[in-house]
Structure formats: structure tokens, C-alpha cells
Amino acid sequence: MSEHAITVVVNGVRHQGRVPSRKLLVHYLRDDLRLTSVHVGCDSTQCGACTVHVDGHAVKSCTVLAVQADGSTLGTVEGVATDGVLHPLQQAFQDCHALQCGFCTPGMIMSSLDLLERYPDPSDAQVRAWLKGNFCRCTGYQHIIEAIRSVGHGSGSVPNEHAGTREGSAQARVCHGC
Amino acid sequence: MAADDVHAVTSLRARPDAAMPAGPDDAGQFGRPARRREDLHHLLGRGRFTDDIVASGEDALHLTILRSPHAHARIRRIDVARAKAMPGVIEVLTGADLTQNVGPLRANWIWPRMPLPEHRALSEKVARYVGEGVALVVATDRYIAADALEAIDIDYEVLAAVTDPYRAAQAGASVVHPELDGASIRGNVLQHVPVRAGNYAAARRKADVIVTQRLRNQNLVPGAMEPRSVHASYDMTTDVVTIHLSSQAPHIMKRMLAQVLNVDEHRLRVIAPDVGGGFGAKLHLYPEDVLVTAMAFRLKRAVKWTSTRTEDFLSTNHGRDHVQEVEICATRDGTITGLKATIWGNLGAYVSGMGPGIPAVNCGMILTGVYRIPNLHVDTNLMLTNTSRVDTYRGAGRPEATYLIETMVDRVARRLGLDPVEVRRRNFIPPSAFPYTIASHAFCYDSGDYPKNLDKALEIVGYASQRAKQERLRKRGRYLGIGLATYTEFTGIGNGNLLAMFGFDYGGWEYGRVLVHPTGTVEIHTGSADQGQGHATSYVQIVCDVLEIPAGQCSVVEGDTGRVEFGLGTFNSRSMAVGGAALHEAARRLLAKAKRMAAHALGVTADDIVYAKGIFSVRREMSPFAQGSRVLRRGTRDLVGKVYRHLLGVQPVQVGAGRDKISWEEVARLAHFLTTYPNGLEPGLDERVFHRPKDFVFPFGTYAAVVEVDVETGDVDVRRLVAVDDCGRIINPLLARGQVHGGAAQGLGQALLEQSLYTDDGRPRAANWMGYAFPRALHMPYIEAEHTVTPTDRNALGVKGIGESGSICTPPAIVNAVLDALSPLGVTHLDMPLLPEQVLSAISTARRERSRSVDAIGSGAVAT
Ligand code: FES
Ligand code: FES
Numbered sequence A: 001m002s003e004h005a006i007t008v009v010v011n012g013v014r015h016q017g018r019v020p021s022r023k024l025l026v027h028y029l030r031d032d033l034r035l036t037s038v039h040v041g042c043d044s045t046q047c048g049a050c051t052v053h054v055d056g057h058a059v060k061s062c063t064v065l066a067v068q069a070d071g072s073t074l075g076t077v078e079g080v081a082t083d084g085v086l087h088p089l090q091q092a093f094q095d096c097h098a099l100q101c102g103f104c105t106p107g108m109i110m111s112s113l114d115l116l117e118r119y120p121d122p123s124d125a126q127v128r129a130w131l132k133g134n135f136c137r138c139t140g141y142q143h144i145i146e147a148i149r150s151v152g153h154g155s156g157s158v159p160n161e162h163a164g165t166r167e168g169s170a171q172a173r174v175c176h177g178c
Numbered sequence B: 001m002a003a004d005d006v007h008a009v010t011s012l013r014a015r016p017d018a019a020m021p022a023g024p025d026d027a028g029q030f031g032r033p034a035r036r037r038e039d040l041h042h043l044l045g046r047g048r049f050t051d052d053i054v055a056s057g058e059d060a061l062h063l064t065i066l067r068s069p070h071a072h073a074r075i076r077r078i079d080v081a082r083a084k085a086m087p088g089v090i091e092v093l094t095g096a097d098l099t100q101n102v103g104p105l106r107a108n109w110i111w112p113r114m115p116l117p118e119h120r121a122l123s124e125k126v127a128r129y130v131g132e133g134v135a136l137v138v139a140t141d142r143y144i145a146a147d148a149l150e151a152i153d154i155d156y157e158v159l160a161a162v163t164d165p166y167r168a169a170q171a172g173a174s175v176v177h178p179e180l181d182g183a184s185i186r187g188n189v190l191q192h193v194p195v196r197a198g199n200y201a202a203a204r205r206k207a208d209v210i211v212t213q214r215l216r217n218q219n220l221v222p223g224a225m226e227p228r229s230v231h232a233s234y235d236m237t238t239d240v241v242t243i244h245l246s247s248q249a250p251h252i253m254k255r256m257l258a259q260v261l262n263v264d265e266h267r268l269r270v271i272a273p274d275v276g277g278g279f280g281a282k283l284h285l286y287p288e289d290v291l292v293t294a295m296a297f298r299l300k301r302a303v304k305w306t307s308t309r310t311e312d313f314l315s316t317n318h319g320r321d322h323v324q325e326v327e328i329c330a331t332r333d334g335t336i337t338g339l340k341a342t343i344w345g346n347l348g349a350y351v352s353g354m355g356p357g358i359p360a361v362n363c364g365m366i367l368t369g370v371y372r373i374p375n376l377h378v379d380t381n382l383m384l385t386n387t388s389r390v391d392t393y394r395g396a397g398r399p400e401a402t403y404l405i406e407t408m409v410d411r412v413a414r415r416l417g418l419d420p421v422e423v424r425r426r427n428f429i430p431p432s433a434f435p436y437t438i439a440s441h442a443f444c445y446d447s448g449d450y451p452k453n454l455d456k457a458l459e460i461v462g463y464a465s466q467r468a469k470q471e472r473l474r475k476r477g478r479y480l481g482i483g484l485a486t487y488t489e490f491t492g493i494g495n496g497n498l499l500a501m502f503g504f505d506y507g508g509w510e511y512g513r514v515l516v517h518p519t520g521t522v523e524i525h526t527g528s529a530d531q532g533q534g535h536a537t538s539y540v541q542i543v544c545d546v547l548e549i550p551a552g553q554c555s556v557v558e559g560d561t562g563r564v565e566f567g568l569g570t571f572n573s574r575s576m577a578v579g580g581a582a583l584h585e586a587a588r589r590l591l592a593k594a595k596r597m598a599a600h601a602l603g604v605t606a607d608d609i610v611y612a613k614g615i616f617s618v619r620r621e622m623s624p625f626a627q628g629s630r631v632l633r634r635g636t637r638d639l640v641g642k643v644y645r646h647l648l649g650v651q652p653v654q655v656g657a658g659r660d661k662i663s664w665e666e667v668a669r670l671a672h673f674l675t676t677y678p679n680g681l682e683p684g685l686d687e688r689v690f691h692r693p694k695d696f697v698f699p700f701g702t703y704a705a706v707v708e709v710d711v712e713t714g715d716v717d718v719r720r721l722v723a724v725d726d727c728g729r730i731i732n733p734l735l736a737r738g739q740v741h742g743g744a745a746q747g748l749g750q751a752l753l754e755q756s757l758y759t760d761d762g763r764p765r766a767a768n769w770m771g772y773a774f775p776r777a778l779h780m781p782y783i784e785a786e787h788t789v790t791p792t793d794r795n796a797l798g799v800k801g802i803g804e805s806g807s808i809c810t811p812p813a814i815v816n817a818v819l820d821a822l823s824p825l826g827v828t829h830l831d832m833p834l835l836p837e838q839v840l841s842a843i844s845t846a847r848r849e850r851s852r853s854v855d856a857i858g859s860g861a862v863a864t
Helices: A025-032 A088-095 A105-118 A124-133 A142-150 A166-174 B039-043 B142-150 B200-206 B250-261 B287-299 B309-315 B357-363 B398-416 B420-427 B450-461 B463-475 B496-501 B535-547 B575-602 B624-648 B664-673 B733-753 B805-825 B836-858
Strands: A003-010 A013-020 A051-054 A057-060 A073-075 B061-067 B073-079 B089-094 B133-139 B153-158 B189-197 B209-220 B229-235 B240-245 B268-271 B303-306 B319-330 B336-348 B375-384 B479-488 B510-516 B522-526 B554-558 B609-612 B615-618 B661-663 B686-691 B700-710 B715-726 B783-787
Touching: A013 A025, A051 A105, A057 A105, A088 A105, A088 A142, A088 B039, A105 A124, A105 A142, A105 B039, A124 A142, A142 B733, B061 B142, B061 B287, B061 B309, B073 B133, B089 B142, B089 B287, B133 B142, B133 B287, B200 B319, B200 B336, B200 B375, B209 B398, B209 B733, B229 B287, B240 B250, B240 B287, B250 B268, B250 B287, B287 B303, B319 B398, B336 B357, B336 B398, B357 B375, B357 B398, B398 B420, B398 B479, B398 B805, B420 B450, B420 B479, B450 B463, B450 B479, B450 B700, B450 B715, B450 B783, B463 B479, B463 B700, B479 B805, B510 B575, B522 B535, B522 B575, B535 B554, B535 B575, B575 B609, B575 B615, B575 B661, B575 B664, B575 B686, B615 B664, B661 B664, B700 B805, B715 B733, B715 B805, B715 B836, B733 B783, B733 B805, B805 B836
Parallel strands: A003 A073, B061 B303, B240 B268, B336 B375, B522 B554, B715 B783
Antiparallel strands: A003 A013, A051 A057, A051 A073, B061 B133, B073 B153, B089 B133, B189 B375, B209 B319, B229 B240, B229 B303, B319 B336, B479 B700, B510 B522, B510 B686, B609 B615, B615 B661, B700 B715
16 A cells, blocks of 8 residues: 655644555544544545535545645644634534534534635525535534524524514524524 | 415524523523533534544554345355455454354343344354344454455355345245244244233224224434444453443443453443434444454453444444334214224344334334223234344334324324314323323323313414415415324333333433532532433533532533443433432432531531522521520530640531531531531432332423425425424423424434335345435424423423434324325325325325226216
């Protein structure tokens, strides 16, 4: 098995190492760098538990070889909080009870950070569509969507089209986690 | 779309101005939406799941398993020489190598006199399902361990297989365990469990309508996001193997591993660290748990195995998988008089932990649900087939029972032209009838108010206006359906005696311990640990509610047999009703003792102490007698003090002397360092409780679904999903809601998306999520979760359980809604999942039959 020297910057720290050519990026991050927030939930590129940032974009690290990441800047959830202060999205996840077992959470956070970068104020439908590659078996997604939307720019400014209806009030009531 | 059209309820954003829930520090109260103490480490990327563990300072060896590609095959020859010779490979073993030291896996719910097929951790001679392990490799690296599997030469003789529980019962079906056939069982029927009540035959004779239907509750993959994983490390000094295991029941696993491996239980420590979802599938002992532990003992090294998703599909227990033939009798006014059911419940190729009890008890003995149905004739057949084992999956038997009765009640209503709401009301067990023993005599329901709960669901969904809307849309060729389902279930596995009679070997208790450190911080130990539900947060709420100290002063220890001595585990939504009740009792005893300590220090009796928010104070309005005795006691102490000082030059400890108040922290210190203790009290504040509940508790609820079916594409659009649960008193509404949402997603998955299918030769059609539709965010409607509160007197907290409601009640609500939508087209039945192609073909079949019968009537023939 051929080996390759790679250099990556992960969460602001430069790492140089040698990896076998077949080693997956997720295994490099987990086993070599011990960044164990990067989870492996499947073997068919579907669940998104392994989502990290590669040069600022959400990527499923189970579907990238470590050698392919050579020269890239990588981000994992370990690097999202600054100086012990949670990123607003992390805080929203706690406030909205958007995680239960927490296994999908790092991937959810990394994926939705990319979403918010592209669409600062996503609609419910946009969030749901964006998360098609991130599975969660615990939450039914509802609190995750509430958390993500609560940190969208201009939160609160979108008129509630169901306000005053049975649907609207039901929603408003169930939302007091956020 | 016209203005009055139904629309998906999707677009409200989280309101930033909404009241913030209490933070962890002020959250110590029952009933508050406390944010979770479990969240932070996950959010920061510091979660610790089994695959993340590094123990005993070494990288673990990787264990991989060679799995049978055949559903049923004899192993003719197996040669591991080539694999063994590969660099980096430490060990390669087959079933034959293990028979000496590794016993067969046991189940925990073994029906009296039921034979148990031998289940070895690696099969030696015959593989009985696709995915069954036949050899193992231990190597230094996961890639090498995977390569080595390919170097094992194995030769199979493929045998006929059967994977469907109904077909397995038919004459001529291939037999999964010929060694049992004829000797102790017949064919593949491991056990037949009959339930009889009243006089079903008479009810049938007198019935105005008899409705029959064959139902299929499909085979499902529980699908926790964290695949199963086990890591075992050997400690040279203590001769103990520590097993990190993604498990819902570490204590039970310790007991069972000790039995299977024939080692003393004190040589095992099982830790369930962060567990990435369980849903029942991580409750039982698996071959890999045994193999990894055995290898750690054998190699005296750390060894681990983490399932791939494909392995998880193949080897982790599945759920449901019933075929049910049902007949229900009713009178013209909608009174249901009798129920007959024959159930074929799949157990898989071997018997898993609770496998037999799920169809037989959890389903077959509670089929009557929320209704008074006096006459019963139920036969449950526990079937062996060539699938992976089938056992507990969120709801475990109650979803199968609820789907059966709730879809049948709708059928009765449709047949009689009655509103399904009215048929439900007519047959409900009335609130005045509780406690109520159901016809099967297996359960006595504690409390319930079904009409009130139903009304609330109807009000939220706007039942009358939805019916009006349905009418309007039908005229325009659009098919809206409104579906209801009302469930009850039993939670809090209680009354160990009754269960033991049915062969359940867990017992029915839970262990809780509350202890106070000398500095006043509190530690809570529980045997019923968390897999994401937020147990720690809730337990702290329960304990702090009693102790009136800040939540930040408490920590929770769970999931570690080395630190929590006893436990049964987390299943059957029992954690709050049993585990929480244990902690509640421990906290109360602890506070009572602390009061006695405080009273001693302050020179009064415990009766004259009032406690609030961390302060013990002397009651203002003490009786003259108590006041007198306090003066006397003080005088005596002063005198004794003086004597000591005078004679010995020392000062006795008198913390509370002359004071009227003493703090929690001071009492904590005194409890450990007093020189004298009040009448016979031992030092310390440390209470341990094995709480054994009086009986089960019975949550209930009503789910309402509004769907629109596109009759051109067969697509089902769930517009509304209303969940009104009654789980008794609610400890944390935020977390309760999370449970409902998650359960509803799994329920919707069952109703519309998920199924594990097998080819004729027994191969699973889906070996991972490529072929198995898992609910994604896009599939989910906005869930409107509400509650009614009917407490129970079966535990001091008045709580029931909420973990399983969504997966129990969502499928029948959605299916009833779809059948309601399609009833004008003559569609009367659909099997889950309601895939577009199935919906379309049901519509076209119904249309064909209609036109045929119209033709027949037109030509003078009599339609039958
Ligand atoms: S592990 Fe990468 S998508 Fe599932
Ligand atoms: S929180 Fe458990 S999978 Fe999402």
C-alpha cells in the first residue's frame, strides 16, 4: 500500500502526516488526529454524521480519501466554539433541545453552518431540503429546524403566515424551547 | 390553491422573544422545561461513544467478523490459514475454536417450557441468516482486519430458507431448527400462546357485523445512528476486563457475559458511555459483545469491534414483523363485542433477549387497547425464520397491537357508516372504571380519561372543520383524509412476580442512590441510564425538587457497573416511573436523615425542623414541651462542654449550639464528622433504593393525522400530525416533546417509508440505507404535540412514560387517514408502508372492482 505525505490545517492547527492511499479522511481525523466528533454512521454516504468543513464547505468525510484533503483547510465541531463561548448555533441547539443522543449533532452543526453561510435566513423548506443528507433518528428534526432558523439573520422578522389560526397557535405554543 | 385549502404547516420560525427555558442552574424543579446538562459535550465535539474510547493506554486491536452471505447454509469447509498468515493479523477463529470456552447466548424472556435453540456467538456448522458470524479476525488495523476476512476460504452448502413468519408456519416450509422439530416444537412454531376471555363464539353469533382483515406489521430496522460497538480492555493488575458497550442495559450485559464466558462477575465491568440511540435494539446481548470480551481475556489486550451500517442492518435485531389475521364483531350501534386474532410473530433465527414476550405479551395480551371488549380469542405463534433476530423496537408489541385494534375500529365504523370518533367513544373504558382489568386478565390499567384526551386532539386538529374541508375538496376531486388513533400501553416494567410467571428473568425493580459529599454536593446514581432521552436532566429535576438545592450542585452517575452497583436498564419507557421513583424515594429518605442530623445539631427533634431551599431551621411555633426540652438539652450540652474543657482542656464540637438555622453544607459536613450521632443513626448521607413498583402504569393518548393523497401519483402528504399524550405528570415538557417528535418520526417511517424485505432465498433486499427509506427532515410534517395529565397513584411521582407513544400511535393514525381519504374510491385496505406504487395499485384495483360490480349489477347478476 503506497503512503503519501499530507499537510492539512484542522481547526487552525497545521498537521503533517503520512497516510496510506486508501485511508478515508474520516479515519484520518478520528484515528490519527483523535477528532472523535467526526462520526461514522453509515457506509453509503447518506447519514452525514461525518460532515466536516473542507475549505469552508460541508463535506462528508467518509467519502473523501485523506490524500485528497492534502493542502486543505478543515473544520470540525471541536473548532466551532471560540474561547469557551458557544457559537450561536450551538447555543440554539441546546436551547431548542435539538439533540438527544448527540451522535448526529456534530455533523448537523457543520452542515447547517454551511447552510447559514449560503442562506443566512433559510425558510423551513430550505432547511428541510438542505438536511436531506443528515439523518437523525432521535429528534424527528423539528427542534433541529427550529434551532437553525432561530439563528438565521433577521430572525423573527418573517411574518408568521399561520398567525391567528389554529395551526399558528399550535406551532407557537410548541416552540417555547427556543 | 384556494384560500381554504389545507396547507403544510411549515413556516413558523423559532421565536426569539419566547420565554427562555430555565438554564441548568435554576432547573432543579419538577415540571420545568430545563435545558439539558447532557448537551454541552456533544455540542463541543467532546461526546464519548464506544468507538471513541481509548482505554488502558493502548490502541485497540480491531475485530472483524466473517458473515454468512446465505440465509440458510451448511458450512462444508472453512480454512483460515491464508488469513492467519497475513501481516498484522493477530488471531483468526471459527465457531469450532470457541465451543470450549464460550457458551451459547441466552435470552431473558423464555416462556415456561419453551425450548431454546442454541445460539452460538459464531456458528459452527449451519448459518441461519444472512449476516450470521462464522469466523472472526483480530488485527492491528481496521483495514487489515477487513482484508483478512477476504482471505478466509469457506465453502457452503446452501439450504432452503424461509423469512416470512406466516409462511414459516405453513406445511412444507423449510425448517430453521430441525434439531428441535418434532422433539419439542412443531416445524418453526417455537411456541403457541392462546388467550381466551368471555365467549367469543357467542359474541360472533349475535354480532350485527363481523369485519375481517389480514394485517401485516412489517419488519423494521431500528436504526440508531450510532452503530453497535464494543470495546474490551484487560487490566493486568486487577485481572478485570472493562467492556465499553453501546448498550441500554450494562448491568444485565455484565450478568449475561459472566454466564456465557463462565467468569466471575467481579472480573467484568461494563460501561455504556454515550450511547447514540438505542430504541430497544441495544438492549440485548449480541454475539459481538461476547466475542470481543472473550478476545480481550484471551489476548490480554484491548480489542474492539464497531459495526458498519451494513453489518448493523444484517446483525442488529429488527423489530415488529407480524402477520395478523383479525376478526372483530360489533352490534349495529358500533359496540364492539368480540375480537379474534391469530398472530404470527417473527423471532428470527434465534431467540433474542425479550423476543418471545414481544408478540405474546406486549401485543397478544393487550390487543383490546383502550376499549371494553369482553370476548377474546387470541392465538399468538412465535415463529422461527431465517432472519436476524427480531426483538424490542420502540414500543415493542404495543405498536403491533395498537395498529391492529385501531385500524379495525375504523373498519367497523366504515362498515356501519358511523363516525370513527363515535365508535371510539362508545367503546372506551370510561374514566369511572379505573382501575380496570382488561379481558386478557394480563393487565390492570391504573388510570385514564380517554374521552377528555380524544376531545383535546379533536379540538386541536379542528375535526369538524377538517370534515367540512374534506367534503369541499372531494367535490373538486381532491382526497383529504382524517385519521385518528387512540392508544394505551404499559410502561415501567413493574410487578416482577407476574412477569416471572411468564418467564421474564429481569425482575421489575430499578436501583437508585443519592449521596451527599462532605462538602454538600450531591451525586445521583441510577441503574437506568440514558441513550439520548435526557435522563440526567430529568433525574436532577426529581431529586432537586425534593432536596431544594440548585441543580448545579448535583451530578449524575450512570451507565457504569463499576460505579453504579446495580441496575436493570432503560427500556419500556420505565426510567422515570421506576428509576425516577427510586431516586425520589432515596432523596426523601436522605432528606429525612439530614433533618435528624440538623435537629441534633440545633438541639431539637426532627419534628421541629423545617427545611426550605438548603436551610434547616427550628420551627417558630414549637410546643412549650419542645421548647423546654430544647433548653434542657442545651443546658446539658453546655454543662458537658464545661466539664470537658475543665477536665481535659478540649472543646466538643457543637456546630449548631445556640443557633436556629443550619445550612445544607453544614449538615453535610456534620453527617460525616459529628462526634456523636442522634439515636443510632449511622454517619453519612447515602441512601440506596431498589424500587419495585406495585404494577405497570398505562400512558395513553390520541393521535390525529390529516393527509392528502394525490390519486394521480399515489403520493401521501401528511398535512397535520397532532399528538395528544397523557403520560401522567410531566417532569420536563421540553424533553417530553422531544420524545414525542422522535417517536412520531419513527412511526411515520413505519407508516410511509420503511420496510425490510427479503428475497425468496432469504437475502435482505436492503443491507443499508441505500435500500431502506429512513425518514429525513423533508418527510416530516410539523408535529403538534400536546398533553392531558391524568396522574397515577402507582408511583409517588405520578408519572407514566412517554418514550414510545409516537411510534405506537402514529402508524394507525396515518393509515386510517389515508384509508379515510380513499374511501370514496372503494379502497379498504393498504399494508404499510404506504408507498406511492401501493397506493396507486390499490386505487386502480378498487376502481376495477367497482366497475366490475357495476357491470354485474347492470347485467342482472347479484354482486357478492
Ligand atoms: S458516515 Fe459519512 S455519510 Fe454516513
Ligand atoms: S440526536 Fe440522536 S441521531 Fe440525532
